[in-house]
Amino acid sequence: MVCLLAFFFLALLSLFSATHRPLLKEAWLCLRRRLTLRPCETRFDEKIKARILGRVITRSPFAARFLNRYFELLSFLFFFFFLFNIFLALRGIYNYYLYGSCNGLNKEGFCLFDPHGENNQVSQLAQSCSTEPPNPEKIDFSFLENEKNSLPQTNPVSKDEIIFVGCYNCPYSRRAYPSIRQLAKKTKANLVFIHLPTKRETEYLSSYLYCLNQIAPDRFWATNDLLFQQEPTKIGDEATVRSLLQEQSWDLAAIDQCRQEEKTKNAVQDLNQALAISGIYGTPTIRINGTIFVGPKPERVYARALKK
Amino acid sequence: MKGKKVTLLRQDFPFLQKKKGEKKPVYFDNACQSLRPEPVIQAINEYYRDYPGCAGRSAHRIGEEVSRAVAAARKKIARFLRVQHEEEIIFTRNTTEGINLVAQSWPWQEGDRVLISDKEHNSNLLPWLRLQKQKIIQLDVVPSTEDNQLDLNRWEEVLRQKKVRLISVGFTSNLDGVTIPAAELIKLAHDYGALVLLDGAQTVPHQQLNLAKLGVDFLAFSGHKMLGPSGTGVLYARRELLEQMNPFLLGGETVARSTYQDYTLLPPPEKFEAGLQNYAGIIGLGAAVEYLEKVGFDFIQKQEEELNSFLTAQLQQIPQLQIIGPADPRQRGGIISFYLPQISASQLALILDSSHWIMVRAGQHCVHSWFAARKIPATLRISLYFYNTREEAEIFLQALQQTLKIL
Numbered sequence: 001m002v003c004l005l006a007f008f009f010l011a012l013l014s015l016f017s018a019t020h021r022p023l024l025k026e027a028w029l030c031l032r033r034r035l036t037l038r039p040c041e042t043r044f045d046e047k048i049k050a051r052i053l054g055r056v057i058t059r060s061p062f063a064a065r066f067l068n069r070y071f072e073l074l075s076f077l078f079f080f081f082f083l084f085n086i087f088l089a090l091r092g093i094y095n096y097y098l099y100g101s102c103n104g105l106n107k108e109g110f111c112l113f114d115p116h117g118e119n120n121q122v123s124q125l126a127q128s129c130s131t132e133p134p135n136p137e138k139i140d141f142s143f144l145e146n147e148k149n150s151l152p153q154t155n156p157v158s159k160d161e162i163i164f165v166g167c168y169n170c171p172y173s174r175r176a177y178p179s180i181r182q183l184a185k186k187t188k189a190n191l192v193f194i195h196l197p198t199k200r201e202t203e204y205l206s207s208y209l210y211c212l213n214q215i216a217p218d219r220f221w222a223t224n225d226l227l228f229q230q231e232p233t234k235i236g237d238e239a240t241v242r243s244l245l246q247e248q249s250w251d252l253a254a255i256d257q258c259r260q261e262e263k264t265k266n267a268v269q270d271l272n273q274a275l276a277i278s279g280i281y282g283t284p285t286i287r288i289n290g291t292i293f294v295g296p297k298p299e300r301v302y303a304r305a306l307k308k
Numbered sequence: 309m310k311g312k313k314v315t316l317l318r319q320d321f322p323f324l325q326k327k328k329g330e331k332k333p334v335y336f337d338n339a340c341q342s343l344r345p346e347p348v349i350q351a352i353n354e355y356y357r358d359y360p361g362c363a364g365r366s367a368h369r370i371g372e373e374v375s376r377a378v379a380a381a382r383k384k385i386a387r388f389l390r391v392q393h394e395e396e397i398i399f400t401r402n403t404t405e406g407i408n409l410v411a412q413s414w415p416w417q418e419g420d421r422v423l424i425s426d427k428e429h430n431s432n433l434l435p436w437l438r439l440q441k442q443k444i445i446q447l448d449v450v451p452s453t454e455d456n457q458l459d460l461n462r463w464e465e466v467l468r469q470k471k472v473r474l475i476s477v478g479f480t481s482n483l484d485g486v487t488i489p490a491a492e493l494i495k496l497a498h499d500y501g502a503l504v505l506l507d508g509a510q511t512v513p514h515q516q517l518n519l520a521k522l523g524v525d526f527l528a529f530s531g532h533k534m535l536g537p538s539g540t541g542v543l544y545a546r547r548e549l550l551e552q553m554n555p556f557l558l559g560g561e562t563v564a565r566s567t568y569q570d571y572t573l574l575p576p577p578e579k580f581e582a583g584l585q586n587y588a589g590i591i592g593l594g595a596a597v598e599y600l601e602k603v604g605f606d607f608i609q610k611q612e613e614e615l616n617s618f619l620t621a622q623l624q625q626i627p628q629l630q631i632i633g634p635a636d637p638r639q640r641g642g643i644i645s646f647y648l649p650q651i652s653a654s655q656l657a658l659i660l661d662s663s664h665w666i667m668v669r670a671g672q673h674c675v676h677s678w679f680a681a682r683k684i685p686a687t688l689r690i691s692l693y694f695y696n697t698r699e700e701a702e703i704f705l706q707a708l709q710q711t712l713k714i715l
Contacts, residue, residue, distance in 0.1 A: 055662060068715060
């Protein structure tokens with residue numbers, strides 16, 4: 001059993017270290033003989049056992065005696081433990097490929113491929129009515145049934161739908177937005193944009209965005225892209241945004257008039273209330289054909305969700 | 309006084325100064341190869357650093373310097389062995405090559421018979437077995453006594469009954485350290501017209517030899533078991549015998565002249581030293597011989613005997629432990645080869661190495677035939693040299709006891 005264990009272990013090490021390859025060869029020769037019920041000629045099993053016992057004996061003769069007596073049994077246990085670990089590692093790789101996190105969809109925890117957990121990071125909302133801890137599984141997008149028509153959309157007739165809840169000066173939203181936008185363009189999926197300000201200084205934008213979409217929905221997305229490209233600090237400054245809109249040939253008077261309308265105020269208020277009880281706790285939160293992704297994921301993850 | 313000398317000598321061996329944490333190396337594998345003292349290392353380094361040329365063929369100054377150094381080494385070795393003619397010293401890679409040189413170069417006649425003992429190293433078994441398979445010689449194996457010693461009566465019986473051309477036998481066995489009564493065997497062999505080849509690999513490093521007095525015909529030994537560099541060895545052969553032999557390896561430096569049709573061989577030793585030689589090794593071997601002479605064989609033998617006696621007495625107290633060869637440690641030189649039924653010798657050796665950095669040899673020590681005949685799987689072999697100490701022996705015994713408790 002020790003040959004088998006050593007073979008798998010050394011095979012892994014040998015991927016990265018050439019010095020382990022001769023040992024791997026020895027382990028393989030030993031394993032091959034053992035699989036055909038013949039004794040190991042290279043004495044690899046004996047060598048490994050002796051090396052381990054040699055290390056232990058100087059520290060604890062009792063432990064060395066125990067190890068010597070139950071070496072085969074312990075080898076079996078270690079082997080199954082090793083297999084279990086291999087299974088976990090493979091599952092981690094699979095999860096990372098599917099969800100951008102080794103631990104599963106929107107699950108935090110250490111991941112070798114994303115050591116800082118950036119694919120699960122969100123910009124938390126400044127205030128929340130909820131006393132419960134954030135839970136991606138409790139996010140409910142049913143509010144969209146009432147609100148959807150007033151929100152900016154790229155292709156409402158498409159059967160594929162991407163809902164992007166983000167904010168302009170949040171780092172993770174800014175990271176996810178270009179790939180989502182690209183994906184929507186490429187697949188002609190309907191992209192729905194919801195502005196969720198995580199900081200007070202960008203709250204004013206909600207009415208602007210509503211009005212831009214009401215006035216010229218065909219020009220909305222170019223302006224939205226531009227807003228995501230701005231320095232985060234500029235977005236908090238209303239005067240800067242206004243001059244930007246002016247540069248984009250938007251009619252500021254019409255926008256101001258729209259913002260003063262009761263209908264606009266109600267729409268913005270309704271959306272904010274709906275978002276507050278939706279369970280969304282940070283940006284970006286993205287729903288693609290029913291699957292919710294919290295945090296900026298690699299583009300392949302979004303693309304795969306869209307193909308489902 | 310003797311302890312002080314050992315302490316001083318040990319300082320010459322860089323390997324013995326090493327440490328792994330608190331552990332110092334305990335090197336008990338001297339029958340495989342010995343450690344090297346600083347003067348030998350220096351001699352090798354000097355060659356590579358100061359005059360790294362070819363001997364014999366190049367006329368430039370460093371070439372001449374190498375020629376002189378090689379000639380000096382040959383002279384030192386001849387003097388060391390009390391050999392009359394320097395040209396009787398042939399440089400080889402090791403004992404194995406020396407024995408093979410004789411086996412392949414001797415002008416065998418039909419019906420020639422070779423005798424060996426039943427505990428020969430593969431180096432002194434396989435060359436003869438091959439010749440027997442090729443139907444060039446007939447090989448006979450003469451059994452040893454119960455305690456692995458050479459029984460002259462048995463040898464005489466065979467010599468009397470069969471026409472023997474050559475006796476090829478280990479002078480000191482690497483299996484159990486037993487040294488044969490070589491002078492008596494040689495006299496006996498010569499009385500019956502047989503030549504004698506001694507495998508001196510385990511003798512030359514430990515005993516002062518006088519080959520002229522001993523009257524041996526051939527003696528092969530290795531440099532690396534006597535403080536010399538790895539891959540060095542010597543074949544001594546009487547001049548008149550060398551002249552009868554045809555080298556089995558031909559090439560550069562073996563001939564005086566050659567044409568497309570023929571060649572004229574140089575006289576010994578050159579005709580047996582084909583191609584570019586291991587000059588650094590030969591010069592290092594000369595330095596090793598010089599060092600051994602300074603240490604003195606009386607001291608070497610006394611030191612080994614004392615340690616062997618101490619270790620044997622302690623090992624004999626371990627139940628079921630079997631020592632190969634005679635019970636008397638004085639008959640086993642610096643070697644103690646033992647086994648314990650149900651305990652793997654190789655596992656024991658590996659544990660001693662990884663737990664206490666004790667280097668001993670486990671296995672069949674290239675004497676597979678002896679082990680196969682007795683159905684003993686392997687032994688653990690301690691082989692001592694003059695730089696080993698009582699303290700090291702105590703560390704070994706303690707580690708062995710500790711290991712046996714867990715196995």
